[in-house]
Amino acid sequence: MSAVAIARQPERFDLVRAVCVREWKEALGNKLLVGMTLLPPVVILAAGIVAVGAAAVNPPSDRDVQALYAAAPAVQGLDPKEAIQGFIATYFLILFMLIPTVVPLTMAIYSVIGEKSARTLEPLLAAPVGVGELLFAKSLASTVPSVVVTWVAYAIYLFSVRALGSQAAVNAVTAPRWILAIVVMVPLLTLLSVNLGILISTRVNDVRVAQQIGGLVVVPVVGLGIAQVTGRVVLDNASFITFSLLLIAADLAVFLFARLAFQRENILVRWR
Amino acid sequence: MRTVLRTDKLTKRFGSLIAVDGVDLEVREGEVFGYLGPNGAGKTTTLRLLCALIAPTSGSAEVAGFRLGRDDAKIRAAVGILTEQPGLYERQSAWDNLVFYATLYGLGRATAHAQAERFLRLMGLWERRAESVATFSRGMKQKMAIARSALHEPRILFLDEPTTGLDPDAAKTVREFIVALRGEGRTVFLCTHNLDEADRLCDRIAFFRHKVIRIDTPDDLRAELYGRATEFRLMPHPRPEDLARVKAVEGVRAAHLENGSIIVEAPDPKRTNPLLVRTLVEGGAEIAFVTERKPHLEEVYLRIVEGQE
Numbered sequence: 001m002s003a004v005a006i007a008r009q010p011e012r013f014d015l016v017r018a019v020c021v022r023e024w025k026e027a028l029g030n031k032l033l034v035g036m037t038l039l040p041p042v043v044i045l046a047a048g049i050v051a052v053g054a055a056a057v058n059p060p061s062d063r064d065v066q067a068l069y070a071a072a073p074a075v076q077g078l079d080p081k082e083a084i085q086g087f088i089a090t091y092f093l094i095l096f097m098l099i100p101t102v103v104p105l106t107m108a109i110y111s112v113i114g115e116k117s118a119r120t121l122e123p124l125l126a127a128p129v130g131v132g133e134l135l136f137a138k139s140l141a142s143t144v145p146s147v148v149v150t151w152v153a154y155a156i157y158l159f160s161v162r163a164l165g166s167q168a169a170v171n172a173v174t175a176p177r178w179i180l181a182i183v184v185m186v187p188l189l190t191l192l193s194v195n196l197g198i199l200i201s202t203r204v205n206d207v208r209v210a211q212q213i214g215g216l217v218v219v220p221v222v223g224l225g226i227a228q229v230t231g232r233v234v235l236d237n238a239s240f241i242t243f244s245l246l247l248i249a250a251d252l253a254v255f256l257f258a259r260l261a262f263q264r265e266n267i268l269v270r271w272r
Numbered sequence: 273m274r275t276v277l278r279t280d281k282l283t284k285r286f287g288s289l290i291a292v293d294g295v296d297l298e299v300r301e302g303e304v305f306g307y308l309g310p311n312g313a314g315k316t317t318t319l320r321l322l323c324a325l326i327a328p329t330s331g332s333a334e335v336a337g338f339r340l341g342r343d344d345a346k347i348r349a350a351v352g353i354l355t356e357q358p359g360l361y362e363r364q365s366a367w368d369n370l371v372f373y374a375t376l377y378g379l380g381r382a383t384a385h386a387q388a389e390r391f392l393r394l395m396g397l398w399e400r401r402a403e404s405v406a407t408f409s410r411g412m413k414q415k416m417a418i419a420r421s422a423l424h425e426p427r428i429l430f431l432d433e434p435t436t437g438l439d440p441d442a443a444k445t446v447r448e449f450i451v452a453l454r455g456e457g458r459t460v461f462l463c464t465h466n467l468d469e470a471d472r473l474c475d476r477i478a479f480f481r482h483k484v485i486r487i488d489t490p491d492d493l494r495a496e497l498y499g500r501a502t503e504f505r506l507m508p509h510p511r512p513e514d515l516a517r518v519k520a521v522e523g524v525r526a527a528h529l530e531n532g533s534i535i536v537e538a539p540d541p542k543r544t545n546p547l548l549v550r551t552l553v554e555g556g557a558e559i560a561f562v563t564e565r566k567p568h569l570e571e572v573y574l575r576i577v578e579g580q581e
Contacts, residue, residue: 007349007424008378018375022361022368029363031402119357123420126323127376128349265326269286 009128018136023111033110040102041153048092050161056164060084086168089161089227093178100190101218104146108197109210111138123263135262142194150186177240188247192218195254202261273300276428276459280369282331284311284317291317293483304460306474315463319430321352352426354434362406366397366416377424391419411442428459471569479576486576493572500541501565504534506536507558514557522546
């Protein structure tokens with residue numbers, strides 16, 4: 001009797017869907033991971049809503065208004081209360097850009113280090129799938145929830161600002177460059193964070209160490225926020241486009257490095 | 273029988289270490305092929321090479337009709353591997369684990385479900401399909417891993433220590449599964465330390481330590497080293513003249529007394545034993561038992577593999 005094999009290479013869509021669904025089920029079963037993933041957006045969102053609400057209720061002091069005019073000359077001429085709300089609403093949007101750097105990092109790190117420690121990579125790599133496709137599927141599995149979480153948080157924030165804040169605050173949150181940032185830069189930042197997480201995870205075996213190293217990805221975003229608050233950088237349309245282009249370049253470079261590190265033989269023989 | 277796996281001077285180096293050194297193998301379709309060697313001999317590396325998981329440093333191989341290095345994805349689709357560690361997704365159910373792997377092997381949804389059900393039933397895990405694998409015993413996890421490796425009906429199944437750490441019941445299930453696979457015409461490449469298991473299951477055995485030392489059937493390996501021995505137990509006990517008559521029979525290489533029996537070594541016992549029985553009966557001896565004497569494969573292994581040191 002001659003045996004017949006029924007296996008073949010899976011369709012790319014089936015592979016990506018299967019990996020994503022498996023990773024999401026795995027993530028949802030890990031309470032620590034769910035908590036670490038949802039805590040930053042919840043805190044940032046709650047703080048933003050409270051701050052905008054507080055600014056709507058409490059009139060700003062003269063000192064606050066003078067400090068604001070010094071930091072953001074563009075708002076001079078606006079009603080001080082409106083200007084303060086607009087500034088706070090914008091400031092928290094910058095903090096929103098931290099969500100795509102923090103949320104997917106944890107998932108991406110668990111996605112590789114978790115498989116390393118559970119010894120599940122060898123049977124996975126024995127399947128007739130390309131490692132590039134596998135890496136892409138793993139990237140997507142961490143990217144999609146993060147982008148969705150950020151977009152949902154933005155939608156809730158927008159709804160809350162409309163309900164609590166002034167027209168200046170609503171205008172600030174719905175400014176085209178911020179829409180562009182949420183729609184374009186959030187996925188780009190997420191991809192960067194995910195692929196950095198994967199790259200780091202190929203070199204270390206401890207989730208905490210990987211998170212500490214990966215946490216450095218928030219530094220440029222925080223720096224940008226501080227620069228904007230202190231008036232050193234004005235986030236106009238041109239700077240948003242420049243940052244988007246830089247992110248695209250960084251995404252490609254990091255993905256290529258991750259792809260180089262994510263080789264079948266490396267994983268099986270060198271990863272420990 | 274057709275050859276389903278062939279290697280030609282297959283070699284794998286890791287820096288200065290030669291893990292697999294010029295291995296030449298030919299494995300036939302439908303046979304259980306044992307791959308025996310001490311820890312660190314390079315057995316797992318050989319498996320990884322043959323499953324197209326790592327690339328050889330030199331040499332070549334053809335696995336299930338596909339060329340290693342050229343058709344690696346096709347090789348991975350045509351073979352299954354049971355790795356040393358079960359490597360299951362412990363937070364997920366038995367069902368989800370198998371359906372996930374079925375998808376990775378390109379099985380459509382209906383086939384994936386049918387195969388997952390078939391193998392869960394075969395391994396006696398169907399009733400626990402919805403439970404997370406983390407709640408399973410070591411034996412159940414190993415059965416799950418075997419089910420996963422065979423789910424896509426591979427032509428060659430590579431099993432790395434499949435019964436290590438299993439209780440006798442689970443080990444029996446695994447052995448019966450291997451026999452069933454052979455019955456379906458599938459080839460099983462069995463890496464094991466369990467010599468008794470190899471003796472019972474394998475059609476041929478390769479003794480291996482970085483290179484292949486010897487390949488043969490278990491019986492021929494024994495015969496080559498120890499000849500083919502038969503024990504004649506006589507009642508009430510053998511007499512000196514019985515031993516003398518036995519030694520005089522044509523084809524007998526050696527004979528001696530041992531614990532109330534005559535042990536006879538002969539290269540062709542099928543021809544010699546009837547002559548011996550007739551000679552002893554005609555000489556007035558009363559024969560209680562005639563038993564084939566098999567040295568344990570362990571003795572053969574130690575003599576061949578340890579003799580290489």
